[in-house]
Amino acid sequence: MTRFHMDLFRLVALLYIVAIAAGQQNTSDICLQAASRLPGRISYPTDSVYISSRQSYYSGFERALAPGCIFRPINTAEVSRFIKLVTAGGQYGNTSQAPKFAVRGGGHTLFSGAANIDEGVTIDLREIKSVVLSKDRKMAAVGGGAVWSDIYPQMVPYNLTVMGGRVPGVGVGGFVTGGGVNFLNQRYGWSCDNIYGYEVVLASGEVVYATANSYKDLWLALKGGSNNFGIVTRFDVATFPQGLMWGGVISFNYTKSVLEAQAKAFRDYMDPKNFDSAADMGIILNYANKTFSLSNSLFYIDPVPYPKTYKAFTSIPSLSPNTLTLTNVSNMVVQFGKNLPSKVPRSIQLVYSFKNTDVPTYTKLIQQWETDIKTLETVPGGLSQFLIQPQPVTNGTNSMGLEANQHDIVMCIVTAAWTNPADDARVQQLVTSIVDKHERVVRRQRLYIPFKYLNYADISQDVIGSYGTNNKRRLRAVSRKYDPKALFQTSVPGGFKVSK
Known part of the structure; x- marks a missing residue:
């Protein structure tokens, strides 16, 4: 052995020992092994690829985390090889000793650790982003790291769409496995209700294809079960005929009379007898710079300007201009995104659901906030x-414990953002307190629904538990079946875990 090779060997050994001593259990070693066996896929903190990946997260909490290295695979086979490196052929009999890692799709979740990790390895799937239409154009095979706002333009020439995010930058992976609120959700359900199949890398490194006919338990578990079962590298999603749609944002003066008119309009809109499957909307109340503001997002997937279902909202005196227009889904997403920041600082959001209520209750919720x-x-x-906003009308093909074809379920989200770490506990406590008070209001009316939508939830909320005891038990059983050593429970610490 030459002096050079001896020195290199000592360096690798030193890194190995230091990693164990620091409690990283071979994070450095895994990075080195992956760099050797998967050339060009590993980046380190001084590399431009690493810096760009870390800075591209939507939330400041995620941008603050610094993994030991970032792995950017380009296909399923590379993800499989990496997982086999992590498990080292089973040498980690206790997976709690295996290297810690995170799995990133779009990286749009707000709370810390959802899709990034300190000192471990982040698997950034965004190079796995192909989009392939089936011959009959009824299905699109979409890479697990694809972003919806990049997919929509590819559907436009065929007058098709897919059930993805409504703002730019939202990734396919976390969005679908968490449920998926979309423009078509009142007609066809959650995005996860409309997945034909998942290509999944299991904890063993084995690649399986889960459908309603093969690995059906895994297929169903991934419909709301998040990152508990494996890494999804391809989603076979349903496509839907879609030409022009109508929608945009309309703003109003923030006054007592306008708020009362909004509450009445929303109560009537949510009455099942007024249900319109083409419509999807939200009342958006904002507070910034000591000022309150109010707007509606109105969307209609049929090419009908100012449809009757929104008359009560559009009849309220509004501010000019508005962005309501006829356009395709791709342009609508871009346009709607202009109302939102491309990134946020330190942020938190909590979600809760309830059955449609009366005007005084909606007014009370607003006043409390x-x-x-x-x-x-x-x-x-x-x-x-x-x-x-309305909750999607599920067709029942998921693991979230929701009753199918319910047209009067409301979903509310309270979000806050701030700048300084010193204010973390204070703001988090404030938002939690507001949601607790809101839930008490709807509980007293026996309208409260325990379900928590994963993609709008904070890590402090018991999302998996909100699916119901039987669903949680079933998800745990699927996890144990496909991940018997609990790799995705212990080595992937981020997200909502079925084991908790």
Whole structure:
């Protein structure tokens, strides 16, 4: 052995020992092995690829995390090879000793550790982004790292769409495995309700294809079960005929009379007798710079300007201009995204659901948020949003414990953003307190629904538990079957775990 090779051997051995001593259990070693066996796929903190990947997360909490290295595979086979390196052929009999890693799709979740990790390895799937239409154009095979706003333009020439995110930058993976709110969700359900198949890399490194006919238990578990079972590298999603749609954002003066008119309009809109499967909307209340503002997002997937279902909203005196227009889904997503920041600082959002209620209750929820959120006046960069919208009408093909064909379920989200780490606990406590108060209001009316939508939830919320005891038990059984050593429970610490 030459002196050079001896020195290199000592360096690798030193890195190995240091990693164990630091409790990383071979993070450095895994990075080195992957760099050797998968050339060009590993980047380190001084590399431009690493820096770009880390800075591209939507949330400041995720951008603050610094993995030991980032792995960017280009296909399923490379993901499989990497997982086999992580498990080292089973040498980690206790997977709690295996290297820690995170799995990233779009990286749009707000809370820390959802799709990134400190000191471990982040698997950035965004190079696995192909989009292939089936011959009959009824299905699109979509890479697990693809982003919906990049997929939509590829559907436009065929007058088709897919059930993806409504704003730019949302990735396929976390969105679908968490449920998926979309423009078509009142007609066809959650995005996860409309998946033909999943290509999944299991904890063993084995690649399986889960459908309603093969690995059916895994197929169903992935419909709301998130990152508990494996890494999905391809989603075979349903396509839908879609030409022009109508929609956009309309704004109003923030006054008591307007708020009451909004509450009445929304109550009537959510009455099942007024249900319109083409419609999807939200009441958006904002607080920033000590000022409240109000707008509606109105979407209609049929090419009908100012449809009757929205008359009660569009008849309220509004501010000019608005962005309501006829366009395709791709352009609608881009346009809607202009109302939102491309990135956020430190942020939190919590979600809750309930059955449609009366005008005084909607007004009370708004007033409670108004009163409490003014605390943000003294928080640097403090701002908040309270979103009231219909919950998707599921067709029942998921693991989220929801009753099919319910047309009167409301989903509310309270979000806050701020600048300084010193304010973390204060703002998180504020938002949690607001949601607790809101839930007490709807509980007293016996309208509360335990379900928590994963992609709008905070890590402090018991999402998997909200699916119901039987569903949680079934998800745990699927996890144990396909991941018997609990790799995705212990080595992938981020997200909502079925084991908790």
